[in-house]
Amino acid sequence: MEITIRYYAGARAAAGCAQESGPAGRTLDEIVDELAGRHGDQLARVLRAASFLVDGVTCHDRRTPLPAGATIDVLPPFAGG
Template sequence: MLTIHYFAGARAAAGVATEEVAAQSLEELTQHLTDRHGERLGLILKAASFLVDGLTCHNRQAPLPTDATVDILPPFAGG
């Protein structure tokens, strides 16, 4: 199971701060979370940055480590 931490607008769209989800890749994770929480979160996930165990992950097809922590960071306004 992956531990998902939502931040800012992603947290508001998901309606939770943290949850556990099973997924093999970020692509699978984003689809699962969109199905679970709705298209509003899905739109945020398309533009979000992902940290996997504290490291930025850009490859959404790469396999995720077992029991990883995934931080979902939506784009932030400001400087």
């Protein structure tokens, strides 16, 4: 089973895609490390500053295994005026 990872704004540009899949049962910290390794330094910088939603809820425990079918939203800091 898999999870879905969706990228927004600068995270989408850094990853070079709007979304991708990954294996379920891994923690958010493990997934972030894998994504940084896969996509390189630009995404790694974005991920260090990003917020993450898991199924629409802010993720406070990055060490809990994510269930199959979960959706992770990667939200980089947004600038506004």
